[in-house]
Amino acid sequence: MSGAERGVAPALAAAGAAEAAYAHDDAATFLRIALDLMPAEDVRRPRLLARLGLALTWALRFEEAVEAAREAGDAIARAEGDDAAADYLAEAAQGMSGWVGAGYWRGAWALATQGLRYAAERRDATWASLKSLDLLRAEAEDPDFPGHMLDTPERRAVARVSRASRLKERTTTYFHGCTSPREPRCWRGRVTRTGFLRGGGFPCEPPAVHEARCGDRAPGPARGGDHPLGEHRQVPQRAG
Helix, strand or coil: CCCHHHHHHHHHHHHHHHHHCCCHHHHHHHHHHHHHHCCCCCCCHHHHHHHHHHHHHHCCCHHHHHHHHHHHHHHHHHHHCHHHHHHHHHHHHHHHCCCCCCCCHHHHHHHHHHHHHHHCCCCCHHHHHHHHHHHHHHHHCCCCCCCCCCCCHHHHHHHHHHHHHCCHHHHHHHHHCCCCCCCCCCCCCCECCCCCECCCCCCCCCHHHHHHHHCCCCCCCCCCCCCCCHHHCCCCCCCC
């Protein structure tokens, strides 16, 4: 339609306002409008698709979110290169994860698999973020998986890269094993009734003992019960 592109700017302004207000459904609606009105060759399209994928994730429209994010990853790869695509897919996959995201594991695993193809030989925070999710996928699909985290070379590699990269909040490091060469087996599968390793998902021994043995500070459990992000995330207390 001639002149349709004039509606792109108002749609983007409305999407920005909705995102600022955490109105994710509305943000997704306005982003779709902008994409529909935008010429196919518009250079903004890949990153708008990326925003749409994230908005749909937080709107809990997971199947649509996976489709949009996968399309965005491929579009970003064509426009900006494989590294940029891997970075976006890592963000989108973590946004879907059950640890720090909206809680759709299958979507997180699908995006992580796609992201690893773009990450290729990278061994940085992006790779560690993607690989940590892919390890969970492989274990979930393994009928012989024992039900607790395994001490494997891949998991140790994720932990080493996470530590070297100072991955945000070091979540992946603590979830995926000890990084110390002096005590590589300090993680054992002691699972609490909440399903996390004792100490809120961190090493099963007391933090002071872990620090003395491994030279690696182990945060204590979160307030309000065991939580996988430990002291990095505040768990709301029940009123009264």
